[in-house]
Amino acid sequence: MNTIILKFGGTSVADNIKLNVVAKKIIDLKKEANNIVVVVSAQGKRTNQLIKEAQELSAIPQEREMDMLLATGEQVTAAKLSILLNRKGHQAIALTGWQAGIVTNTIHTSAKIEKINTKRIEEELKKEKIVVVAGFQGVNENADITTLGRGGSDTTAVALQVALKADKCYIFSDVDGIYSADPNMITVAKRLDEISFNEMQEVADAGAKVLHNRCIQIGKKFNCDIIAKSTFSEEGGTKICQQIETAEVKSIVKNEKLEVIQMEKKENIQETQTYDIYQNLLQNNIIVETFQKEEKQIQFRIKKEQQNKVQELLESKYPDYEIKQKELVKLSIVGYGIIQDARCIKSSSRNTKKTQNRNNRY
Amino acid sequence: MNTIILKFGGTSVADNIKLNVVAKKIIDLKKEANNIVVVVSAQGKRTNQLIKEAQELSAIPQEREMDMLLATGEQVTAAKLSILLNRKGHQAIALTGWQAGIVTNTIHTSAKIEKINTKRIEEELKKEKIVVVAGFQGVNENADITTLGRGGSDTTAVALQVALKADKCYIFSDVDGIYSADPNMITVAKRLDEISFNEMQEVADAGAKVLHNRCIQIGKKFNCDIIAKSTFSEEGGTKICQQIETAEVKSIVKNEKLEVIQMEKKENIQETQTYDIYQNLLQNNIIVETFQKEEKQIQFRIKKEQQNKVQELLESKYPDYEIKQKELVKLSIVGYGIIQDARCIKSSSRNTKKTQNRNNRY
Numbered sequence: 001m002n003t004i005i006l007k008f009g010g011t012s013v014a015d016n017i018k019l020n021v022v023a024k025k026i027i028d029l030k031k032e033a034n035n036i037v038v039v040v041s042a043q044g045k046r047t048n049q050l051i052k053e054a055q056e057l058s059a060i061p062q063e064r065e066m067d068m069l070l071a072t073g074e075q076v077t078a079a080k081l082s083i084l085l086n087r088k089g090h091q092a093i094a095l096t097g098w099q100a101g102i103v104t105n106t107i108h109t110s111a112k113i114e115k116i117n118t119k120r121i122e123e124e125l126k127k128e129k130i131v132v133v134a135g136f137q138g139v140n141e142n143a144d145i146t147t148l149g150r151g152g153s154d155t156t157a158v159a160l161q162v163a164l165k166a167d168k169c170y171i172f173s174d175v176d177g178i179y180s181a182d183p184n185m186i187t188v189a190k191r192l193d194e195i196s197f198n199e200m201q202e203v204a205d206a207g208a209k210v211l212h213n214r215c216i217q218i219g220k221k222f223n224c225d226i227i228a229k230s231t232f233s234e235e236g237g238t239k240i241c242q243q244i245e246t247a248e249v250k251s252i253v254k255n256e257k258l259e260v261i262q263m264e265k266k267e268n269i270q271e272t273q274t275y276d277i278y279q280n281l282l283q284n285n286i287i288v289e290t291f292q293k294e295e296k297q298i299q300f301r302i303k304k305e306q307q308n309k310v311q312e313l314l315e316s317k318y319p320d321y322e323i324k325q326k327e328l329v330k331l332s333i334v335g336y337g338i339i340q341d342a343r344c345i346k347s348s349s350r351n352t353k354k355t356q357n358r359n360n361r362y
Numbered sequence: 363m364n365t366i367i368l369k370f371g372g373t374s375v376a377d378n379i380k381l382n383v384v385a386k387k388i389i390d391l392k393k394e395a396n397n398i399v400v401v402v403s404a405q406g407k408r409t410n411q412l413i414k415e416a417q418e419l420s421a422i423p424q425e426r427e428m429d430m431l432l433a434t435g436e437q438v439t440a441a442k443l444s445i446l447l448n449r450k451g452h453q454a455i456a457l458t459g460w461q462a463g464i465v466t467n468t469i470h471t472s473a474k475i476e477k478i479n480t481k482r483i484e485e486e487l488k489k490e491k492i493v494v495v496a497g498f499q500g501v502n503e504n505a506d507i508t509t510l511g512r513g514g515s516d517t518t519a520v521a522l523q524v525a526l527k528a529d530k531c532y533i534f535s536d537v538d539g540i541y542s543a544d545p546n547m548i549t550v551a552k553r554l555d556e557i558s559f560n561e562m563q564e565v566a567d568a569g570a571k572v573l574h575n576r577c578i579q580i581g582k583k584f585n586c587d588i589i590a591k592s593t594f595s596e597e598g599g600t601k602i603c604q605q606i607e608t609a610e611v612k613s614i615v616k617n618e619k620l621e622v623i624q625m626e627k628k629e630n631i632q633e634t635q636t637y638d639i640y641q642n643l644l645q646n647n648i649i650v651e652t653f654q655k656e657e658k659q660i661q662f663r664i665k666k667e668q669q670n671k672v673q674e675l676l677e678s679k680y681p682d683y684e685i686k687q688k689e690l691v692k693l694s695i696v697g698y699g700i701i702q703d704a705r706c707i708k709s710s711s712r713n714t715k716k717t718q719n720r721n722n723r724y
Contacts, residue, residue: 061449068437082427144461
């Protein structure tokens with residue numbers, strides 16, 4: 001009987017009816033532990049809505065201001081859930097990221113948690129309050145609000161698990177665990193009882209919207225089991241842990257959130273310029289995959305959400321290049337040791353608008 | 363050429379089209395001063411919407427959590443306006459109340475500003491940035507978010523005027539100044555070019571939705587002129603200042619946001635109990651007017667927005683009283699020295715649901 005962390009995703013807190021389901025779940029779980037820390041996402045599609053409104057004002061909004069804007073989503077959920085828990089007779093208190101002591105680096109929109117000053121949370125737990133933390137956000141050394149990237153509330157939860165030495169961390173969502181493929185697309189997909197951190201990392205890297213990448217890294221590093229469960233069902237669940245890996249296909253992931261950038265020049269491209277472009281992308285916190293150079297062409301993959309930023313950066317810095325963007329769909333097969341079996345799968349990519357790329361990362 | 367404060371109300375920032383009008387106004391006013399500090403309210407009806415959603419979860423939500431919830435409204439506006447100003451080529455930065463150094467007392471939902479640490483704002487102004495501050499909010503000594511009460515962004519603006527020793531403070535809204543009566547109800551109402559702090563205070567006390575009460579108190583105390591203007595027109599405007607008062611009717615105000623509370627008991631009410639009730643109301647930050655005691659009855663006025671809180675407090679603490687609520691409409695006539703002329707107006711109140719009360723405060 002000590003501390004558990006419960007994280008509820010956007011669909012689980014989408015409206016007041018669902019917040020009531022979540023509150024009941026929290027109150028039920030109070031039997032499991034003395035101390036409850038809840039981490040919440042923004043309600044439903046609120047984050048997307050705010051991004052849309054900001055992009056109507058500017059194609060490339062300042063990342064610092066975007067963090068300030070988006071962080072309100074989780075703050076609203078935390079305050080509402082705390083109000084509801086108090087109404088149900090259970091003392092609760094809502095904390096923003098900065099109030100919860102979550103300190104990050106200064107990289108806006110994809111900040112990393114550097115440390116958590118748990119003093120305030122511990123004080124509130126001592127007062128026997130349920131602590132509701134706004135996920136996805138922190139504060140940096142400049143006293144600016146930062147966010148951890150899409151899905152970052154998972155990372156908030158696991159980082160709190162480590163900082164508070166909590167016994168368990170439940171990640172609640174609208175699905176009842178991790179599946180071998182997206183059950184909305186592949187009906188025979190099966191739910192996994194367990195998956196290793198390494199495999200889970202591959203699934204997340206491949207682009208599946210399951211758990212935040214950084215959350216799995218932290219879980220692995222500190223050997224903290226994570227339990228993925230459904231908010232709306234007692235059944236099922238998948239444990240992500242330091243499990244012994246067996247050679248089998250664990251998951252097939254389709255990722256449509258990628259974009260291929262092609263930069264073409266009339267003359268040959270110098271090595272120094274290639275280096276300069278790569279450095280510039282990194283310095284602007286652009287996540288680059290499969291960076292390749294040919295004589296008069298540079299090609300690399302980026303995340304679709306960064307496409308406007310990349311386009312603007314390249315156009316302003318490298319006006320003598322022609323820049324093309326292509327959508328990319330990536331299919332990944334994930335499982336320990338399957339590289340031996342999978343060598344026959346040839347990587348294919350065509351220059352159609354939607355390119356299929358069978359990709360095996362192991 | 364140094365510092366001006368510009369405050370924009372909820373109607374002025376209600377959508378992206380209006381935000382563009384506001385941004386243009388700010389950029390135009392950059393010709394007037396080196397340093398621009400903008401204070402913004404929540405967009406349109408956002409505050410009301412959040413209150414409604416919270417009240418669906420709890421009839422009497424925790425005031426601390428309400429502050430955390432409502433403060434997001436202004437934070438969203440500040441971030442959006444900063445994004446837009448940057449897009450238009452003018453460096454800007456958005457700050458929440460706590461980032462802007464606005465420290466208040468601990469009274470949630472109607473906090474008073476105790477001091478402003480202007481360091482961050484001054485640093486940003488030195489970098490030639492337009493500073494956009496989320497109005498209506500601050501932080502208390504417990505590192506909790508507080509709000510200043512409805513209309514509190516006016517107070518943020520004037521408090522910043524004092525703290526930054528700014529030259530001017532414009533309060534922009536959808537009306538072009540202070541009127542002798544609500545122009546939506548009385549078509550012959552005329553716009554005043556000037557009004558004294560004392561008169562303005564009476565108008566606000568009487569319940570007119572013009573300027574936040576506390577904002578006028580600060581303006582008066584530090585002798586800072588306030589200019590009320592329209593966001594959508596260059597014409598008009600009213601200066602609120604230390605003006606010499608002339609004996610005339612300046613304003614007629616109708617206030618429907620009041621409630622009369624009647625507490626009745628079967629036996630006579632003791633003086634000690636009357637004192638206890640009054641103390642309890644004050645300790646719970648309930649604003650009480652015209653508290654009167656008769657043998658078996660206590661009667662007083664409260665603000666309509668506090669009616670649920672009062673009802674719950676009285677029912678739980680004083681179960682042996684019958685508690686009745688009645689709506690009240692108050693008509694106030696404001697103007698320096700008019701008490702002499704107005705003695706003939708007899709105060710009348712009837713026990714109908716809507717009671718008219720001609721009230722002369724001078």
